Amino acid sequence: QKEVEQDPGPLSVPEGAIVSLNCTYSNSAFQYFMWYRQYSRKGPELLMYTYSSGNKEDGRFTAQVDKSSKYISLFIRDSQPSDSATYLCAMSVYSSASKIIFGSGTRLSIRP
């Protein structure tokens, strides 16, 4: 069993829709939860991260962590065609000097 599981999609939604992306994990020691966005033929870039449980909001993006269920989510409100990319969840035990383990990524397409 992989430490981090993510539905690979692809996911296609109309512009303006709310998008929900999810990951589950098995290692209860994970404390830092990240979402990376990767455009085609580019390296991943950090979108946002949260520490432990709870919600974090940044503009149209909201990250949620439920440690009791080992489940994290990323919500995108008012989705735009420019949001079309692959979204990877990632997790680590410590904030630094520790391995970051990635999910398989979900390919998202926003239709104009």
Add this chain to the structure above:
Amino acid sequence: NAGVTQTPKFQVLKTGQSMTLQCAQDMNHEYMSWYRQDPGMGLRLIHYSVGAGITDQGEVPNGYNVSRSTTEDFPLRLLSAAPSQTSVYFCASRSTGETEAFFGQGTRLTVV
């Protein structure tokens, strides 16, 4: 701003050939890592380093060697290339005390 620089961007190897993928960062980051990205598999950690002279294995280390003689450079060596090593390789770095990892643009390697 150079950030993380990977060379080459593209490479075709014959089975059994050896080569080194270069990675350099100019942000004085202590932590560096190599990932490979395959369709449906996400990013899988090959090797990582928490500082000059210190390296460790990730999830898929077989067939790859690394060394870290300076803070800036973290080369990845393929000793005897196999078709199973056809992939996109990403180098990443981050600073201790920071969560965000910065990725290079990737090296697309094909082994025939």
